Amino acid sequence: MSADLKFDYKALAKEFGTPFYIYDFDMIKERFLRLKTAFKARKSQIFYAMKANSNLSLLSLLKELDSGFDCVSIGEVKRALQVGTKPYKIIFSGVGKSELELKQALEYDILYINLESEAEMYVLENVAKKLDIKARISIRVNPNVDAKTHPYISTGLNVNKFGVAFDLARKMYLYAHKSEFLEPVGIHFHIGSQLLDISPIHEASTLVAKLVRELKALNIELKFFDIGGGLGVSYEGESEPDLYAYAQGVLGSLSGLDLTIALEPGRFLVARAGELVSSVLYEKITPSKRFIITDAAMNDLLRPSLYNAYHEIVLPYNEGEKSPCDVVGGICESGDFFAKDRLLEQSKNGDILVIKNAGAYGFSMSSNYNTRPKVCELAKFKDKNDKTQIKLIRKRQSFETLVQDELECLKEG
Structure with a gap:
């Protein structure tokens, strides 16, 4: 047996x-609470990456544990809302959001939208203008850090389709800061999935935190530092990442910054x-x-x-x-x-x-x-x-x- x-x-x-x-809900709860405890020394919020497993009963379990949700389609946003999630506990990511999806996300008044390109920013601004509202945004930065994982699930290198380089990110933040219809509230990175070596996450965190300090000097005050997900699990007896070391590496990079850490675990939990x-x-x-x-x-x-x-x-x-x-x-x-x-x-x-x-x-x-x-x-x-x-x-x-x-x-x- x-x-x-x-x-x-x-x-x-x-x-x-x-x-x-068949899923062991007690195991999911235990892993969620362990991860939450690792970041208890800092303001933080877990946003479960729904793409890993989006069954409504599972989402309901996580919502009761005070999880938010990271969604990569408007359908996933609707799933989160379906189980009673408050809009301010939902973020919308993904490299290919349609104009209709962006419009619906703004109408739902979710916490923020993770932008993946300059073109997407202009589309979102136009949508927000038509709705006469201000769109809360985060920008996904591509730190060009090798996650040392399978090439299909590596997302943090310049050759990947995700995010924008640091120079373009600065330009986008300056534009959004001046825009009547965009409000930059966060910064985001996610370098890949199934990461057993957490040192690349810490490297990326340090690089992105440096950009946050540069933006702060330009009077662009962000509220959320979104470190993505990617924590690996043991499939063949590998050692899983030490959650305390994982948290401490991220916290160490944020010295002097008053930011809420956003985490997007998926695989690790389920x-x-x-x-x-x-x-x-x-x-x-x-x-x-x-x-x-x-x-x-x-x-x-x-x-x-x-x-x-x-x-x-x-x-x-x-x-x-x-x-x-x-x-x-x-x-x-x-x-x-x-x-x-x-x-x-x-x-x-x-x-x-x-x-x-x-x-x-x-x-x-x-x-x-x-x-x-x-x-x-x-x-x-x-x-x-x-x-x-x-x-x-x-x-x-x-x-x-x-x-x-x-x-x-x-x-x-």
């Missing part, structure tokens, strides 16, 4: 079917709390390979196919000698795999197979490729009597729901 989530997988599979995601539970369909032996074929596939969990990411995989009820195998799904792509040459026990039809550390960028990146309905999601938590409870927090998608919009168009002729 898995050491992380202690319950009867077989009973859950019988009740809900497979595949399904990745290790989630599992994708599937069933074995077949074992297939070829002259050169052993395959375990599961009822989950790359449309349910894309990370291994997209990033060649590692996830621990267990057959919690199987015993015996292990041998190398590829764990794959049934999608018509050779890239549809969860692991290659992984040592696992022999399996047979109906055996439970669990893919661990899948709480972040699992369901949120899932799709209907091959017309596969999206899986259901469950939450595990202890009630006030310390008894483990399981709750369905998203129903399994039906074929009828999947094609509903198309059928309506078809019927309209």
Whole structure:
């Protein structure tokens, strides 16, 4: 049985079917409070990066813990509002916001909008002018610091599409400061995701804090120092970042500055709390390979196919000698795999197979490729009597729901 989530997988599979995601809400709460405590010596606010996992029940849990939300689409802003989040606990990031999204964000009166380009600033100013309001902004600075992570999730180098260089940031702040419809309230950086070495974050923090001091000398007083997210988690037994050292490095860079620190953790809070539970369909032996074929596939969990990411995989009820195998799904792509040459026990039809550390960028990146309905999601938590409870927090998608919009168009002729 898995050491992380202690319950009867077989009973859950019988009740809900497979595949399904299950999240340990108590673990998420514990990690949130640990991170919050690390920054208790300074004014700070956590804004959960919703792109990691945006289930409404999860957002409701975090809202009750006093989390804010970092959103990268107006849809995510609406999700945050849907669970009762106050607008001043919402920030809007992302490199490709549309004019309509910017307009809606201003109408919702969220805390601030993270600008990613000079062009976006002019569009936002024009939108704010039409609404006759002042838009609170932060500017994402690209500090050109190597995050030492996977190239697809590195965001702080000059070759990345995110943010602006320091010289352009100064120009934008001066423009916004003089604008009748823009109010610079923060500065933002985010150099990448899955960072196990926190020294690049501290390097970036020092560089960006220097710019804040330069702006202050120009009478541009900011309120928020947004350090993004990116804290890594252990997928293969790596040491996770020391939260105290992480906080102290950031705090040290802000000596003499009265700023509220904004944090945008996503993966750190939810990745290790989630599992994708599937069933074995077949074992297939070829002259050169052993395959375990599961009822989950790359449309349910894309990370291994997209990033060649590692996830621990267990057959919690199987015993015996292990041998190398590829764990794959049934999608018509050779890239549809969860692991290659992984040592696992022999399996047979109906055996439970669990893919661990899948709480972040699992369901949120899932799709209907091959017309596969999206899986259901469950939450595990202890009630006030310390008894483990399981709750369905998203129903399994039906074929009828999947094609509903198309059928309506078809019927309209």
